[in-house]
Amino acid sequence: MRSSDLPTRISTRLLRDIASGALSEGEHVRGQKVADRYGVSRTPVREALELLHEKGILTRQVNRGYFVASSLPDDLERLLNEGGNETPKDYQRLANDWLTDLLPENVTEQMLRERYCWSKAKVNELLLRAAREGWVERKEGYGWRFLPVAKTPEAFDEIYRFRMAIEPAAMLEPSFELDRKILEEQRRIQESMLDIAVASTPGEALLANGSLFHEEIIKLSGNVFFLQALQRVNKMRRLMEYRAEINHERLVEQCTEHLEILALLERGEIVDASYRMRQHLSGALKRKSPLTWSWAGSLSERTTKKKALTMQNIHL
Amino acid sequence: MRSSDLPTRISTRLLRDIASGALSEGEHVRGQKVADRYGVSRTPVREALELLHEKGILTRQVNRGYFVASSLPDDLERLLNEGGNETPKDYQRLANDWLTDLLPENVTEQMLRERYCWSKAKVNELLLRAAREGWVERKEGYGWRFLPVAKTPEAFDEIYRFRMAIEPAAMLEPSFELDRKILEEQRRIQESMLDIAVASTPGEALLANGSLFHEEIIKLSGNVFFLQALQRVNKMRRLMEYRAEINHERLVEQCTEHLEILALLERGEIVDASYRMRQHLSGALKRKSPLTWSWAGSLSERTTKKKALTMQNIHL
DNA sequence: GTTAGGATTTTGAGTAATTGAAGTACAATT
DNA sequence: AATTGTACTTCAATTACTCAAAATCCTAAC
Numbered sequence: 123m124r125s126s127d128l129p130t131r132i133s134t135r136l137l138r139d140i141a142s143g144a145l146s147e148g149e150h151v152r153g154q155k156v157a158d159r160y161g162v163s164r165t166p167v168r169e170a171l172e173l174l175h176e177k178g179i180l181t182r183q184v185n186r187g188y189f190v191a192s193s194l195p196d197d198l199e200r201l202l203n204e205g206g207n208e209t210p211k212d213y214q215r216l217a218n219d220w221l222t223d224l225l226p227e228n229v230t231e232q233m234l235r236e237r238y239c240w241s242k243a244k245v246n247e248l249l250l251r252a253a254r255e256g257w258v259e260r261k262e263g264y265g266w267r268f269l270p271v272a273k274t275p276e277a278f279d280e281i282y283r284f285r286m287a288i289e290p291a292a293m294l295e296p297s298f299e300l301d302r303k304i305l306e307e308q309r310r311i312q313e314s315m316l317d318i319a320v321a322s323t324p325g326e327a328l329l330a331n332g333s334l335f336h337e338e339i340i341k342l343s344g345n346v347f348f349l350q351a352l353q354r355v356n357k358m359r360r361l362m363e364y365r366a367e368i369n370h371e372r373l374v375e376q377c378t379e380h381l382e383i384l385a386l387l388e389r390g391e392i393v394d395a396s397y398r399m400r401q402h403l404s405g406a407l408k409r410k411s412p413l414t415w416s417w418a419g420s421l422s423e424r425t426t427k428k429k430a431l432t433m434q435n436i437h438l
Numbered sequence: 439m440r441s442s443d444l445p446t447r448i449s450t451r452l453l454r455d456i457a458s459g460a461l462s463e464g465e466h467v468r469g470q471k472v473a474d475r476y477g478v479s480r481t482p483v484r485e486a487l488e489l490l491h492e493k494g495i496l497t498r499q500v501n502r503g504y505f506v507a508s509s510l511p512d513d514l515e516r517l518l519n520e521g522g523n524e525t526p527k528d529y530q531r532l533a534n535d536w537l538t539d540l541l542p543e544n545v546t547e548q549m550l551r552e553r554y555c556w557s558k559a560k561v562n563e564l565l566l567r568a569a570r571e572g573w574v575e576r577k578e579g580y581g582w583r584f585l586p587v588a589k590t591p592e593a594f595d596e597i598y599r600f601r602m603a604i605e606p607a608a609m610l611e612p613s614f615e616l617d618r619k620i621l622e623e624q625r626r627i628q629e630s631m632l633d634i635a636v637a638s639t640p641g642e643a644l645l646a647n648g649s650l651f652h653e654e655i656i657k658l659s660g661n662v663f664f665l666q667a668l669q670r671v672n673k674m675r676r677l678m679e680y681r682a683e684i685n686h687e688r689l690v691e692q693c694t695e696h697l698e699i700l701a702l703l704e705r706g707e708i709v710d711a712s713y714r715m716r717q718h719l720s721g722a723l724k725r726k727s728p729l730t731w732s733w734a735g736s737l738s739e740r741t742t743k744k745k746a747l748t749m750q751n752i753h754l
Numbered sequence: 755g756t757t758a759g760g761a762t763t764t765t766g767a768g769t770a771a772t773t774g775a776a777g778t779a780c781a782a783t784t
Numbered sequence: 785a786a787t788t789g790t791a792c793t794t795c796a797a798t799t800a801c802t803c804a805a806a807a808t809c810c811t812a813a814c
Contacts, residue, residue: 127805128578128579128805128806129805131578132578150757152756152757152758153757153758154756154757154758160578161577161578161579161583162577162578162579162806162807163579163806163807163808164758164806164807164808165805165806165807165808166579166805166806166807168758168759184758184759184813185757185758185759185812185813185814186757186758186813186814187757187758230777230794230795230796231795231796232794232795232796241768241769242768242769242770242796243767243768243769246796250566254570256666261477261478262444262447262448262476262477262478263444263477263478263479263482263775263776263777263795264775264776264777264794264795264796265776265777265795265796267477271662277662280661280662280663281663283611283661284604284661284663284664284667287603287604287607287608287664288600288603288604288667291603291607292603295599345596345599345600346587346593346596347596347597347600347671348600348603350572350670351600351604351667351670354666354667354670355663443775444775444776466787468786468787468788469787469788470786470787470788478776478777479776479777479778480776480777480778480788481775481776481777481778482775482776482777484788484789500783500788500789501782501783501784501787501788501789502783502784502787502788503787503788546764546765546766546807547765547766548764548765548766557798557799558766558798558799559797559798559799562766579765579805579806579807580764580765580766580805580806580807581765581766581806581807
């Protein structure tokens with residue numbers, strides 16, 4: 123059911139920790155410690171460690187365990203990036219077919235099974251996820267209904283307007299607390315994106331970094347509900363975004379703004395940072411983010427009519 | 439899987455329509471029309487109609503269909519209220535056992551099956567729903583983890599602070615549009631709550647009316663994401679609220695404030711209404727809503743420690 | 755005494771068969 | 785012509801069962 127198996131996911135995260143320096147060279151990687159950290163048992167951890175051993179990132183001493191290799195391979199960055207493909211292909215395919223009108227509004231699980239040759243379990247998994255992310259809902263009887271929410275450029279604007287309401291507000295929460303370590307980490311990421319990396323990094327990863335920045339900032343508010351709300355709309359945004367092409371010029375602009383906000387925060391000028399965040403989002407709304415759209419023009423007309431319906435359905 | 443079967447749910451909604459006057463006395467209730475309205479087929483609708491016929495709310499003429507009875511029974515109100523118990527008992531039970539520390543933080547599906555004598559499907563359904571509503575999450579391997587989010591009074595405050603950010607903002611959205619009919623309907627509901635009804639109506643229904651008011655207002659913003667965010671936090675709030683007792687004095691105050699906001703909206707003074715809404719929520723935050731709490735005092739200590747953890751988990 | 759390595763048990767995802775419930779088509783009625 | 789009533793088809797919830805994966809337990813090494 124999971125996107126990739128547990129050992130692989132654990133190894134990816136360990137890799138990230140090694141790359142970021144959280145685990146230093148030659149350090150003993152204790153199985154139980156890792157298991158505790160991720161809330162799993164030692165069994166999948168052992169497999170993860172063996173996996174990294176095979177790739178030459180860890181060395182093994184029999185009966186003593188695994189240690190971070192003293193000479194890390196050069197292709198560490200590459201390994202990191204290929205591990206990050208979170209969204210499974212089938213999910214994207216379903217989303218895409220709906221976004222491009224290849225699927226009708228109402229479907230049955232049976233129909234999807236035949237159309238895509240998916241097992242009953244797979245169909246269920248995908249629909250459940252899509253429902254969680256808000257662009258599909260169960261009908262009262264049999265069948266599912268695709269919602270037009272994720273389809274329209276208008277929805278995209280709505281997401282940005284929503285973010286304009288919550289993100290600056292979250293920064294002004296009384297429980298907001300600066301965390302230098304997190305700011306430093308984000309600064310590092312944003313700066314690296316301005317460098318050569320941009321050309322070589324896959325588009326998906328670039329967008330993910332952008333989302334991550336905003337989520338890390340909103341997390342500082344100390345209020346989970348702001349974070350949850352942002353994560354929710356970001357998921358839907360990504361659904362639409364991965365179809366569009368990245369505008370590199372705009373991306374540079376975006377990173378620069380992110381760095382400006384970080385600078386303000388580091389100086390403790392939170393109110394200014396909040397205001398700057400609002401401007402930043404407002405700008406993205408006007409300029410339609412660092413993406414160029416390729417919608418069929420026919421969509422907009424239907425949008426208005428369907429809007430009212432959508433609002434009703436969600437109420438059920 | 440559903441809370442109650444489809445025919446029953448349809449009949450409840452028809453009942454509501456009849457009580458509210460949307461369906462007038464003697465009117466012919468067409469099967470296909472009803473089916474279309476709720477997005478189902480005629481089969482469950484026919485059962486629903488037969489159900490209402492048995493209760494004497496509809497009359498039947500063979501081969502001509504069902505009609506709203508000209509003399510409605512007196513116990514219509516009672517029937518309406520008993521139909522409205524949306525949250526299934528098992529779900530509340532699970533939630534309650536977690537809130538009162540009868541369940542450990544980590545559980546397996548198996549364990550819950552044995553403890554409550556639930557079928558595999560039932561456990562899955564409940565956990566999936568709880569996860570959707572944000573107070574349970576899958577562990578990476580086997581098992582589930584209950585989150586402390588819904589347990590603490592602090593979480594309650596966080597919800598109100600979140601609402602203070604989104605609700606007034608939603609009212610100032612450029613796409614905000616007044617709908618007299620909806621305002622009128624809400625005015626009616628709030629006024630009726632100030633009357634005798636308060637004493638006789640079950641607490642659950644009173645709280646539901648309160649949520650409904652806010653959701654209907656935010657819906658006017660024309661931005662689905664504001665509505666979705668509010669519905670999400672309201673679900674969690676209800677989880678905690680149904681355990682507390684209602685303070686009637688505070689409830690009256692609340693209704694009065696709702697009516698004030700409605701009055702401002704009706705006069706088109708939206709900015710003032712938005713400001714009043716903020717005050718209203720701020721007041722509820724300070725006075726802890728029309729409920730009195732009965733927490734064990736021991737909870738608060740653990741809260742701070744666990745907070746950081748929660749924020750991490752949600753990020754996964 | 756702590757940590758790794760291996761054996762054993764438990765978990766829950768996956769699959770197939772069953773069945774009550776919802777959808778569909780068509781005849782009957784007004 | 786529109787709507788009800790009925791017969792029939794299709795759907796997906798449920799159940800029972802299998803098996804790979806994860807958790808747990810136990811032993812050995814340092």
